[in-house]
Amino acid sequence: MHKTILSVRNLSASYGPIRALRGVSLEVREGETVAVVGANGAGKTSLMRAISGILPLSGGSASFDGIEIGKARAHQLARAGMLHVPEGRGTLQSMRVKENLQLAWEIRPTDVTLEQALEQVYARFPRLRERSEQLAGNLSGGEQQMLAVARAIINRPRLLLLDEPSMGLSPLFTNEVFKALAEIRDAGVSILIVEQNVSKALQLAHRAMVLTHGEITLEGPARELAADARVMASYMGQEA
Ligand SMILES: Nc1ncnc2c1ncn2[C@@H]1O[C@H](COP(=O)(O)OP(=O)(O)OP(=O)(O)O)[C@@H](O)[C@H]1O
Ligand SMILES: [Mg+2]
Numbered sequence: 001m002h003k004t005i006l007s008v009r010n011l012s013a014s015y016g017p018i019r020a021l022r023g024v025s026l027e028v029r030e031g032e033t034v035a036v037v038g039a040n041g042a043g044k045t046s047l048m049r050a051i052s053g054i055l056p057l058s059g060g061s062a063s064f065d066g067i068e069i070g071k072a073r074a075h076q077l078a079r080a081g082m083l084h085v086p087e088g089r090g091t092l093q094s095m096r097v098k099e100n101l102q103l104a105w106e107i108r109p110t111d112v113t114l115e116q117a118l119e120q121v122y123a124r125f126p127r128l129r130e131r132s133e134q135l136a137g138n139l140s141g142g143e144q145q146m147l148a149v150a151r152a153i154i155n156r157p158r159l160l161l162l163d164e165p166s167m168g169l170s171p172l173f174t175n176e177v178f179k180a181l182a183e184i185r186d187a188g189v190s191i192l193i194v195e196q197n198v199s200k201a202l203q204l205a206h207r208a209m210v211l212t213h214g215e216i217t218l219e220g221p222a223r224e225l226a227a228d229a230r231v232m233a234s235y236m237g238q239e240a
Pocket of ligand 1: 042
């Protein structure tokens with residue numbers, strides 16, 4: 001198997017007295033897709049924010065490709081190829097669709113020109129080509145999610161952190177977004193995804209884990225977890 005690109009060891013994080021993460025350990029290897037599923041409030045977004053260096057750690061450690069998270073600046077991690085698509089999408093509302101894509105492209109130098117990169121993205125999401133001059137803030141929710149995923153593709157990340165990319169999307173847009181994510185996975189990009197759509201997340205992932213009250217309570221190959229009734233039970237907030 002390939003080398004570990006993301007390593008999270010015994011990680012804890014709190015908001016004042018609220019302990020959102022309690023000793024979480026996980027690894028993502030190069031080319032691997034790992035899904036974290038859990039009920040509302042389980043700590044999924046906190047995990048993503050801690051890994052991307054936004055939420056300070058109160059215990060444990062995490063590293064991306066040998067760079068210690070917590071000591072590195074967020075932009076350093078981004079330049080090294082870790083890209084976070086936050087909950088609620090993180091598009092720049094007052095900028096045009098095309099400008100959003102250009103900024104994402106500029107973060108990481110590649111051998112592809114902007115025109116070529118835009119062409120690849122527009123071929124995958126024709127709706128974004130039609131809307132390229134429109135302000136991102138005026139896109140529909142589903143279109144904004146497409147733009148968030150398009151920003152990830154154009155950035156050519158090595159590790160993609162995705163926080164509920166299906167949130168608020170119709171089944172049709174959800175399928176579009178997950179089709180694009182499967183292509184990113186198949187191109188060899190490592191992905192860590194947290195999702196409310198358990199079946200989509202488990203279809204996409206190689207391995208998966210369940211987060212319950214800030215702790216990993218179950219983990220295994222995604223295919224096995226998809227057949228495990230305890231996954232649904234803990235997702236619904238019941239004790240498995
Ligand atoms: N900024 C904050 N201040 C205080 N408490 C917070 C803050 N953000 C999250 N929390 C609390 O931390 C816990 C974990 O929240 P988090 O957002 O990580 O959950 P989640 O699994 O992403 O939930 P959801 O599925 O609803 O997005 C919750 O109890 C939440 O109320
Ligand atoms: Mg969340």
